[in-house]
Amino acid sequence: MRDEQLLELLTERPGEYISGEEISRRLSVSRTAVWKGINRLKEQGYEFDSVTRRGYRIVRLPDRFDEVSLRLQLGKLTSWGQPLHLLDTIGSTQDLARELAEKGAPEGTLVIAEQQTAGRGRQGRVFHSPAGRGVWMTLVLRPQQPLQYTSQLTLLAAVAICRALRDVSGLDIGIKWPNDLLIGNRKVCGILVESAAEDGHVRYALGGFGIDVNVALEDLPEEVRPLATSLRIERGEPVDRTAVVAAILSELETLYHLYNREGFAPIAALWEASALAIGKVVTVKTLQHTMTGIARGLGENGELLLEQPDGSITPVYSGEVGF
């Protein structure tokens, strides 16, 4: 049975349920094959209402970016997103962006994919990127700042995306240092800024952004569900992914220009205003050890300033925060 045959059947009486038995009989396949076919369609972004004894009903077709309207919306709000590489399925937008950057792609080059099959998160973790449900994208930057300021870009990205998602969704979203975006204590966005440097000079930086826009919990593996959410889950209705992309790029570009003109101080202030744990006791797990202290804010390079029980301040450059 081809997926096309199954789809034809499922769409011939719009709005009505069609039973697994009928599908099985008419396509001359087993009930198990029907069930597998339905799951394949779900992976492609089809959504079903399924009711015992009545069968399946398509309630939502896969969401696809429309390239023309994406270009139009981007063009209204930002000079970034050009060139635009819009792909259906890719291993990782980060890897394609790296190839493009190595070949000289300019600042503002954007890679978006409907689906990543090998999306990467921080520290080599798997990042789940189901088809049509999120914004999985990488932006190429060519920062002029010397190498030692590059980690500030991670904070800049976090605050820009936090502000953009609040604007688009109206939801209360906060930043967990350095760059996780949370609603409640569930993650709605992952940020991975990779950079390539030569001596003291940054050749390029890749801002990898994965936003769970319309992801349903069942799209995700069971083990990550307790920690994840999406704009759709929180709002109770789907959110326009094109608007999300345009809002993010626009805010990123605005803050990036502010940063280039006035340095990190205004970015740090905006970051702290959106941060979740400032003034609270947090635990930080670094590669070497685990520390507890009060998060006091950002140092001038974007490090987290942790107040120890004796009142001294320890700067933390990388690690996982828990609170």
Place this chain on the structure above:
Amino acid sequence: MRDEQLLELLTERPGEYISGEEISRRLSVSRTAVWKGINRLKEQGYEFDSVTRRGYRIVRLPDRFDEVSLRLQLGKLTSWGQPLHLLDTIGSTQDLARELAEKGAPEGTLVIAEQQTAGRGRQGRVFHSPAGRGVWMTLVLRPQQPLQYTSQLTLLAAVAICRALRDVSGLDIGIKWPNDLLIGNRKVCGILVESAAEDGHVRYALGGFGIDVNVALEDLPEEVRPLATSLRIERGEPVDRTAVVAAILSELETLYHLYNREGFAPIAALWEASALAIGKVVTVKTLQHTMTGIARGLGENGELLLEQPDGSITPVYSGEVGF
């Protein structure tokens, strides 16, 4: 005519000259073909004495690293150089090292090639790496310092290699900021430190080192000859490349451990003690503009501190120094 036939002829009467005419006649090829063959052998590292009307005489066979004695000498002086990848011809040691680092190669992994066909210098420049004449190598590092300190590694590499080459050759070698090693005003070594970071964390750094050990000026393209030299040219005799590799790795490891224990201050002091232009008027060409001032030393991130005519200090993070 195969190179092997030419070599057979050239080595049949050791110490004696053999004329181009004889070679041409006995191999039944043109005089131009003979001349081209001799040039191919030169590129492989053969050296000739050629005298008008008498012909060619091999005076030096290609120098090859002996892997066993290289491993032995490294083993005596340093824990680095393991795993060792010793290759004959490669595009760029930096590119292979990057592949190995991406696959998890440990700190101390070393890639050495007799010859690079696409050696890279700073800012995408071509780096010439003729067969058997130099040390063309890349060392994989996994620094624990946060990203903003990575450019200090470039300075650390410069001072370590400067000290090692002085030890091995007895020559007076100085550093031009940030990391060119000069004898007189001619360059004897190029250093390219590339790094890959994820947020505030350095995933790996690649120390690419190209040392003109036994390079003759005729090995180099005409346009770079006025600016280049080699240990052999300055000493008037060949220098053992294996000793050069071992001395460099040993000094690098020593200074790296010092740096990890005590920070950048002792490295900066050693660097300044070997620097060529401290206290002198220099011109610095950056991507944006050209500045003139007195080089006062290194700032705490390795930037060059340039005293302006009005007495103010401008930090320079990347650029080309002239004096």
